[in-house]
Amino acid sequence: MKKTLASDNYSGTTPEIIEAIAKANGAHQGSYGADESTDTAVAMFKKMFREDIDVYFTMNGTGANVTALSSVCPSYGAVICSSVAHINVDECGAPEKFGGFKLLTVEKENGKLTPEDIAPFMVNLGEQHWSQPKVISITQATEYGTVYTCAEIKAIADYAHENGLLLHVDGARISNAAVSLGVSFKEMLLDTGVDFVSFGGTKNGLMFGEAVIFFNTAISENYKYVRKQGMQLLSKMRFISAQFEALFGTDLWERNAKHANKMAQKLASGLSKVAGVKITQEVKANGVFAIMPKEIIPALQEQSPFYVWDEQTHEVRLMCSFDTAEEEINAFLVKLDSLLLELA
Structure with a gap:
């Protein structure tokens, strides 16, 4: 079968990932994340960022985005995003159906939001007739292939926190962004003030699987229940976490x-x-x-x-x-x- 330029979802799975899945298949282990691979993968993320974070694995990107946002945004709330954001145009209305919240979109030629783009949505905070902005969601790298600099992310995070909002990053291509900037994931996400991220793996060689990481652990209390309710809690979790274990066990990512x-x-x-x-x-x-x-x-x-x-x-x-x-x-x-x- 010919290879394509259609999508990085069209590609197969990196051989090292296939080997990791096969290895995880070798014995009985605990279900729903009570396994050695999940413990190891979570420890890797904690070493990458810091000990005080919460890490959860999901089956796909839409599931990661929808459950993450729904866990922190009430049905009367709103998520501000680019008009071309995956949550707006490529998830079949799942965020709004599952979470019940509203998406407030901004037209941008390069797909990148700025604090100035967000400011107009701040005028009716506290007004009972209006959906209340709760989260800003940016995509890194964006759907246009552009990349936020660390300074740009920090500016959005600072603005969000000054106005009582949270900053979410849809990181479907987070590895491509980090390589492009020449920075670590910690510098790009934790150090800039991001509250939580949907950390992609599928577009970078995994067979399936993403991670939802909360740097702001004050908002993660309900996530495990939302993940289960959202049908993203895989019983044989080790087949997701083993892939991340292989991805970050070397420089494969x-x-x-x-x-x-x-x-x-x-x-x-x-x-x-x-x-x-x-x-x-x-x-x-x-x-x-x-x-x-x-x-x-x-x-x-x-x-x-x-x-x-x-x-x-x-x-x-x-x-x-x-x-x-x-x-x-x-x-x-x-x-x-x-x-x-x-x-x-």
């Missing part, structure tokens, strides 16, 4: 993310030299966004399937993964050149 980012840079470099193609976003992680002639898109998708991000402008999204090969990038660029030549 970094190698996977670094390679995906490198392939995106290679792709962007090639596209930037092609007349008739315009890169629309700064390439910081493993995604490239570009506008190209609509006539060539179907044939190019046959070479390597990808998604059209905006049908009106013919903007496409090209995603690289831990297993994207340079040869595939080269073949894509050659096909693009030939199609543009035919079009001319």
Whole structure:
């Protein structure tokens, strides 16, 4: 089967992760997280950040986001996010259905919020006729492949806390962001004042599984009940936690993310030299966004399937993964050149 530029969800599972799952399958262990792998994985996260955090594993990203937000935001509350945030456009209304709260969205060309974007929602705090903002949720790296700097995250966190709000990070591609910035997870999340994070693994080589981490443990008291009620408590938890154990037991997380980012840079470099193609976003992680002639898109998708991000402008999204090969990038660029030549 051909590899694609459609999504890092299309990629397979890193061999080291497969080995970890097989190893976890070797004996009977306690269920619902009462196992050695879960203990080890939690200890790894605590070493990465600090001892006083709460770590919970979930089966998928939507489950992580929905249960995390629902555990801290009441039904009369609201979550402020970008209009392209995954919780707004790609989770089928699950946050609002499950949590009952409202999403307040901001249109941003690069997907990145600022305190100035959030300020307009602060005018009706305490007004009983209005949904009350409780959480700001940002995505790192964003759905546009852009990346918040540590200073930008801290500015949002400071603003949130000054106004009695919490800051949540949807970290589906958190490893790609950390590699892009050249900083540790601690520097990017804990030190900037983030309250809680949905820590992604699936898009960085895991078969399945994410983690919800509370740095602000004052708000995590109810999470375990919400996770269970939200059908995200896996009975054989060791098959999730063993993957994180393997991911952080070596530099696997970094190698996977670094390679995906490198392939995106290679792709962007090639596209930037092609007349008739315009890169629309700064390439910081493993995604490239570009506008190209609509006539060539179907044939190019046959070479390597990808998604059209905006049908009106013919903007496409090209995603690289831990297993994207340079040869595939080269073949894509050659096909693009030939199609543009035919079009001319």
